[in-house]
Amino acid sequence: MDGLRETSQMIQPDLWGAGLKTLAMLCIVIGVLILVLFLMKRFLYLRNGSAQGQLIKMLSSYHVTPKERIALIDVAGEKLVIGITPENITCLAKIAKSEALERIEGVKPLQAGRGLFEKLLTSSLKGKGRSTER
Numbered sequence: 001m002d003g004l005r006e007t008s009q010m011i012q013p014d015l016w017g018a019g020l021k022t023l024a025m026l027c028i029v030i031g032v033l034i035l036v037l038f039l040m041k042r043f044l045y046l047r048n049g050s051a052q053g054q055l056i057k058m059l060s061s062y063h064v065t066p067k068e069r070i071a072l073i074d075v076a077g078e079k080l081v082i083g084i085t086p087e088n089i090t091c092l093a094k095i096a097k098s099e100a101l102e103r104i105e106g107v108k109p110l111q112a113g114r115g116l117f118e119k120l121l122t123s124s125l126k127g128k129g130r131s132t133e134r
Contacts, residue, residue, distance in 0.1 A: 059079070060072040068085045070092070079095040 055076045057074045058071055059074055061069055062071075063069045068083070071082050071084055072095075073080050073082060080091055081093040081095065083090045083092050
Protein backbone atom coordinates (compact mmCIF):
# COMPACT_ATOMS: atom_id res chain seq x y z
CA MET A 1 0.00 0.00 0.00
CA ASP A 2 2.85 2.37 0.85
CA GLY A 3 4.50 1.51 -2.46
CA LEU A 4 1.42 2.68 -4.38
CA ARG A 5 1.31 5.92 -2.47
CA GLU A 6 4.97 6.66 -3.18
CA THR A 7 4.67 5.96 -6.93
CA SER A 8 1.54 8.11 -7.28
CA GLN A 9 3.36 11.04 -5.67
CA MET A 10 6.34 10.67 -8.01
CA ILE A 11 4.24 10.58 -11.22
CA GLN A 12 2.30 13.82 -10.62
CA PRO A 13 2.65 16.08 -13.67
CA ASP A 14 4.21 19.50 -13.43
CA LEU A 15 1.11 21.63 -14.13
CA TRP A 16 2.89 24.98 -13.89
CA GLY A 17 5.50 23.97 -16.45
CA ALA A 18 2.90 22.59 -18.85
CA GLY A 19 0.76 25.71 -18.44
CA LEU A 20 3.69 28.02 -19.17
CA LYS A 21 4.66 25.99 -22.24
CA THR A 22 1.07 26.14 -23.53
CA LEU A 23 0.89 29.89 -22.92
CA ALA A 24 4.24 30.43 -24.68
CA MET A 25 3.10 28.44 -27.71
CA LEU A 26 -0.18 30.38 -27.82
CA CYS A 27 1.75 33.67 -27.77
CA ILE A 28 4.00 32.46 -30.60
CA VAL A 29 1.00 31.41 -32.73
CA ILE A 30 -0.77 34.73 -32.14
CA GLY A 31 2.42 36.64 -32.94
CA VAL A 32 2.90 34.75 -36.21
CA LEU A 33 -0.77 35.35 -37.11
CA ILE A 34 -0.43 39.09 -36.49
CA LEU A 35 2.75 39.20 -38.56
CA VAL A 36 1.12 37.35 -41.46
CA LEU A 37 -1.94 39.62 -41.39
CA PHE A 38 0.28 42.72 -41.31
CA LEU A 39 2.28 41.48 -44.29
CA MET A 40 -0.90 40.62 -46.20
CA LYS A 41 -2.26 44.11 -45.59
CA ARG A 42 1.03 45.68 -46.54
CA PHE A 43 1.68 43.82 -49.79
CA LEU A 44 -1.66 42.52 -51.06
CA TYR A 45 -3.94 45.46 -50.44
CA LEU A 46 -2.07 48.32 -52.09
CA ARG A 47 -4.81 50.77 -52.92
CA ASN A 48 -5.47 54.20 -54.31
CA GLY A 49 -2.56 54.40 -56.71
CA SER A 50 0.13 53.83 -54.15
CA ALA A 51 1.97 51.42 -56.47
CA GLN A 52 3.90 52.77 -59.42
CA GLY A 53 2.20 52.41 -62.81
CA GLN A 54 -1.28 51.69 -61.47
CA LEU A 55 -3.92 52.72 -64.00
CA ILE A 56 -6.96 52.81 -61.69
CA LYS A 57 -7.03 55.22 -58.73
CA MET A 58 -9.89 55.92 -56.34
CA LEU A 59 -10.09 59.68 -55.88
CA SER A 60 -13.08 59.91 -53.57
CA SER A 61 -15.82 57.78 -52.07
CA TYR A 62 -19.18 58.56 -50.46
CA HIS A 63 -21.17 55.94 -48.55
CA VAL A 64 -24.88 56.24 -49.35
CA THR A 65 -25.84 53.28 -47.14
CA PRO A 66 -23.64 50.77 -45.30
CA LYS A 67 -23.48 48.54 -48.41
CA GLU A 68 -23.82 51.12 -51.19
CA ARG A 69 -21.51 53.92 -52.18
CA ILE A 70 -20.64 56.35 -54.94
CA ALA A 71 -17.01 56.59 -55.98
CA LEU A 72 -15.00 58.94 -58.16
CA ILE A 73 -12.23 57.04 -59.91
CA ASP A 74 -9.49 57.86 -62.38
CA VAL A 75 -9.02 55.22 -65.06
CA ALA A 76 -6.02 55.99 -67.26
CA GLY A 77 -6.64 59.72 -66.98
CA GLU A 78 -10.45 59.64 -67.40
CA LYS A 79 -12.61 60.58 -64.43
CA LEU A 80 -15.63 58.33 -63.82
CA VAL A 81 -18.40 58.41 -61.22
CA ILE A 82 -19.50 54.86 -60.36
CA GLY A 83 -22.15 53.38 -58.09
CA ILE A 84 -21.09 50.35 -56.07
CA THR A 85 -23.57 47.89 -54.53
CA PRO A 86 -23.09 44.30 -53.34
CA GLU A 87 -24.66 43.05 -56.57
CA ASN A 88 -23.01 45.23 -59.23
CA ILE A 89 -20.98 48.28 -60.22
CA THR A 90 -22.57 50.88 -62.48
CA CYS A 91 -20.97 53.79 -64.33
CA LEU A 92 -23.10 56.80 -63.40
CA ALA A 93 -21.25 59.55 -65.27
CA LYS A 94 -18.07 60.45 -67.11
CA ILE A 95 -16.69 63.85 -66.16
CA ALA A 96 -15.69 65.86 -69.21
CA LYS A 97 -16.19 69.51 -68.17
CA SER A 98 -12.91 71.34 -67.79
CA GLU A 99 -14.07 73.26 -64.67
CA ALA A 100 -15.00 70.02 -62.90
CA LEU A 101 -11.72 68.39 -63.93
CA GLU A 102 -9.74 71.36 -62.55
CA ARG A 103 -11.59 71.10 -59.20
CA ILE A 104 -10.92 67.38 -59.05
CA GLU A 105 -7.22 67.81 -59.82
CA GLY A 106 -6.98 70.42 -57.02
CA VAL A 107 -8.16 67.92 -54.37
CA LYS A 108 -5.71 65.36 -52.97
CA PRO A 109 -6.69 61.73 -53.65
CA LEU A 110 -7.59 59.41 -50.79
CA GLN A 111 -4.61 57.88 -49.06
CA ALA A 112 -4.60 54.35 -47.67
CA GLY A 113 -4.86 54.33 -43.91
CA ARG A 114 -6.22 57.87 -43.67
CA GLY A 115 -9.50 57.33 -41.91
CA LEU A 116 -11.74 58.82 -39.29
CA PHE A 117 -9.53 57.69 -36.40
CA GLU A 118 -6.49 59.49 -37.80
CA LYS A 119 -8.52 62.68 -38.39
CA LEU A 120 -9.86 62.60 -34.83
CA LEU A 121 -6.42 61.93 -33.39
CA THR A 122 -4.83 64.73 -35.41
CA SER A 123 -7.54 67.21 -34.47
CA SER A 124 -7.34 66.29 -30.78
CA LEU A 125 -3.55 66.66 -30.80
CA LYS A 126 -3.83 70.06 -32.48
CA GLY A 127 -6.40 71.08 -29.87
CA LYS A 128 -4.09 70.01 -27.02
CA GLY A 129 -1.24 71.95 -28.59
CA ARG A 130 -3.32 75.11 -28.52
CA SER A 131 -4.41 74.61 -24.92
CA THR A 132 -0.80 74.18 -23.69
CA GLU A 133 0.33 77.36 -25.45
CA ARG A 134 -2.06 79.49 -23.40
